[in-house]
Amino acid sequence: xxxxxxxxxxxxxxxxxxxxxxxxxxxxxxxxxxxxxxxxxxxxxxxxxxxxxxxxxxxxxxxxxxxxxxxxxxxxxxxxxxxxxxxxxxxxxxxxxxxxxxxxxxxxxxxxxxxxxxxxxxxxxxxxxxxxxxxxxxxxxxxxxxxxxxxxxxxxxxxxxxxxxxxxxxxxxxxxxxxxxxxxxxxxxxxxxxxxxxxxxxxxxxxxxxxxxxxxxxxxxxxxxxxx
Amino acid sequence: xxxxxxxxxxxxxxxxxxxxxxxxxxxxxxxxxxxxxxxxxxxxxxxxxxxxxxxxxxxxxxxxxxxxxxxxxxxxxxxxxxxxxxxxxxxxxxxxxxxxxxxxxxxxxxxxxxxxxxxxxxxxxxxxxxxxxxxxxxxxxxxxxxxxxxxxxxxxxxxxxxxxxxxxxxxxxxxxxxxxxxxxxxxxxxxxxxxxxxxxxxxxxxxxxxxxxxxxxxxxxxxxxxxx
DNA sequence: CATATAAATGACCATATAGTCATATCTGAC
DNA sequence: GTCAGATATGACTATATGGTCATTTATATG
Numbered sequence: 001x002x003x004x005x006x007x008x009x010x011x012x013x014x015x016x017x018x019x020x021x022x023x024x025x026x027x028x029x030x031x032x033x034x035x036x037x038x039x040x041x042x043x044x045x046x047x048x049x050x051x052x053x054x055x056x057x058x059x060x061x062x063x064x065x066x067x068x069x070x071x072x073x074x075x076x077x078x079x080x081x082x083x084x085x086x087x088x089x090x091x092x093x094x095x096x097x098x099x100x101x102x103x104x105x106x107x108x109x110x111x112x113x114x115x116x117x118x119x120x121x122x123x124x125x126x127x128x129x130x131x132x133x134x135x136x137x138x139x140x141x142x143x144x145x146x147x148x149x150x151x152x153x154x155x156x157x158x159x160x161x162x163x164x165x166x167x168x169x170x171x172x173x174x175x176x177x178x179x180x181x182x183x184x185x186x187x188x189x190x191x192x193x194x195x196x197x198x199x200x201x202x203x204x205x206x207x208x209x210x211x212x213x214x215x216x217x218x219x220x221x222x223x224x225x226x227x228x
Numbered sequence: 229x230x231x232x233x234x235x236x237x238x239x240x241x242x243x244x245x246x247x248x249x250x251x252x253x254x255x256x257x258x259x260x261x262x263x264x265x266x267x268x269x270x271x272x273x274x275x276x277x278x279x280x281x282x283x284x285x286x287x288x289x290x291x292x293x294x295x296x297x298x299x300x301x302x303x304x305x306x307x308x309x310x311x312x313x314x315x316x317x318x319x320x321x322x323x324x325x326x327x328x329x330x331x332x333x334x335x336x337x338x339x340x341x342x343x344x345x346x347x348x349x350x351x352x353x354x355x356x357x358x359x360x361x362x363x364x365x366x367x368x369x370x371x372x373x374x375x376x377x378x379x380x381x382x383x384x385x386x387x388x389x390x391x392x393x394x395x396x397x398x399x400x401x402x403x404x405x406x407x408x409x410x411x412x413x414x415x416x417x418x419x420x421x422x423x424x425x426x427x428x429x430x431x432x433x434x435x436x437x438x439x440x441x442x443x444x445x446x447x448x449x450x451x452x453x454x455x456x
Numbered sequence: 457c458a459t460a461t462a463a464a465t466g467a468c469c470a471t472a473t474a475g476t477c478a479t480a481t482c483t484g485a486c
Numbered sequence: 487g488t489c490a491g492a493t494a495t496g497a498c499t500a501t502a503t504g505g506t507c508a509t510t511t512a513t514a515t516g
Contacts (some may be wrong), residue, residue: 010346017462017513024464040358042270045503056465061505119358126354128414130268130347139414146415168424171411172432179407183399187374196396203438204400210431210438228271245483245492251495256475289475432507457516464511471504482493 001080016083024064027053028075032070038115041123072137075124078117079141082110083148100205103152107177108197115217122182146170156190173208250290253291255281257305260298260355269299298326300366302353306345310338324384328433330389330399331380335405336425350410374398400435408432 014022031053035044042228046067049059064070085106093099111118128139136214149170184193236454242250259281278285292298313334321327325390339346352366377398385394412421 015462015514020512021463038358040270042268046505047503057504058466058506059464062463066504068279079423123354125410127268127412130266130271143413146411164420164424167415168428170414171390172408172428175409175411176404176405177407178411179403179405180400181403182238182353183374183403183406184396186370187395187399188354193390196392200400207435207438208369243484243492249493250483273477275473285474286496287494288468290493294474460509460515462513465507465509467507467509469504469506472502472514473497474501475508476499477497478498482491482495484489484491485495486488 001126021063023058024055028060028063028070028073029056031055033074033116035118036071036074036123037119040122041127049118062116068137071120071124074103074117074120078114078121078139081114082121082196083105083145085110086148086152096153097205099156099210100151102200102210103149104177104201104208107181110179112194116179122178125178146174151194176204176208239444241253244367248317249291251285252287255283256291256298257302260347261302261344264299264302264351264393265347266456268454269348269355295385299352302345302348303366304369306342306349309345309371311373312334312337314376314380324381325433325437327384328436329429331377331401332405332429332432332436335409340422346409372437374402377401404432404436 028049031050032044035048035052039048044067045058047149049067049070050060062074086103089102090108091098091102093102124138125142128142146167147170150166153169153173154166157169181193184196188196237369245300256277257448260272263276263280267276272295274288275285276293277298278288314331317330319326319333321330352369358372374395375398376392381397381401382394382432385397409421412424416424
């Protein structure tokens with residue numbers, strides 16, 4: 001215990017109060033993510049959050065201005081995490097085919113490992129275009145997301161870059177990925193979704209390659225396997 | 229006026245009261261569709277609806293039990309309309325390529341001509357898998373939708389039909405189509421979306437063909453045009 | 457240990473919304 | 487024209503939720 005405190009002593013010299021506040025805030029974030037996923041962003045009340053976090057209602061307002069603030073924060077956080085997955089890879093990517101494969105994998109793992117964040121992003125995405133009384137602040141994260149996709153794809157599209165074209169492609173990829181998972185959630189059980197991804201993988205990438213007008217350079221591992 | 233009444237006389241002998249009630253109900257439906265699209269399903273209140281319809285609040289409850297009932301009704305109606313578009317075509321469809329082309333066109337026109345219904349479906353869709361306090365009744369329509377897609381696609385997938393595979397494909401197609409439009413709405417202006425569809429069309433269909441493991445039988449109109 | 461500061465609390469108030477119902481308006485039959 | 491039945495209305499009640507704040511509990515300091 002003492003050791004722990006010493007080790008953390010130089011860690012920005014957080015007082016015990018600060019750490020308590022941090023813990024509380026984290027509890028609120030975790031609880032909010034849970035209930036947002038369960039009830040939906042709109043249907044969730046502040047008390048849903050504080051009850052789930054096992055905290056008093058007033059506590060919420062010490063940490064967030066209102067529901068929108070915490071929702072925006074979580075959407076932003078989730079996008080950050082997804083972008084981090086999109087950016088980082090150990091493999092060196094040289095072809096469009098590899099790039100798409102990586103994109104698919106990253107999204108898929110995000111969907112599996114951060115299911116709640118996926119659902120949250122899905123919800124937030126919708127809200128963006130509704131002329132709501134609240135929330136224009138949510139547009140930013142999705143723009144960042146689309147721009148990251150553009151950045152990853154553009155090196156492989158060659159030719160002079162028409163921003164409009166790249167944007168279309170990014171929308172297509174994002175739509176494809178998010179759309180598939182979201183409909184799969186309706187039409188299948190979770191295990192079925194999981195067992196579908198592997199066989200879908202090649203077709204998925206091939207179809208996106210085709211979408212980009214480039215067929216994968218005859219990779220041996222599949223001829224006409226068509227094993228979706 | 230008299231003529232009108234005579235013409236309509238045999239039309240189920242609707243009394244003027246009946247017609248008044250029908251008109252009122254239609255007004256409510258139209259108003260609800262509008263405000264659902266603007267504010268979102270959850271954020272919309274009953275008074276939003278009646279005000280938009282220029283009717284008293286109590287009137288709403290003479291026609292619908294609650295918000296969920298009218299929402300469910302509208303979702304169902306919208307799915308019906310989309311399915312009708314998917315089913316009906318003057319062209320005789322013999323290849324997968326044609327089938328996909330038709331599917332894309334039908335969805336695209338629905339998106340353009342019934343924008344509000346598209347948004348509504350998109351919202352309702354989202355609600356489905358949330359463990360919500362309300363609404364499991366909304367799941368049905370989307371299941372019908374997926375099943376219709378399966379029905380349209382299955383003749384072209386050949387082989388012994390594994391229902392699971394067909395279901396995957398339906399999810400992929402639905403996800404692709406809905407997903408693209410939804411992200412396009414974020415990333416582009418409406419006119420840009422419109423002007424994107426035409427050039428995207430071929431790539432769209434080709435990519436879906438590829439997704440299904442079948443390439444389009446070398447149609448002449450495009451070699452390597454790649455004009456997305 | 458005593459005192460001061462920060463964090464957490466939940467009772468409390470104000471407001472918004474769902475849903476009701478007595479009343480008013482419109483319609484149909486005679 | 488009049489009466490009965492159907493439809494529409496909006497003031498009203500009950501409830502739920504957002505947001506506040508005086509009080510309590512935990513932490514820091516000397």
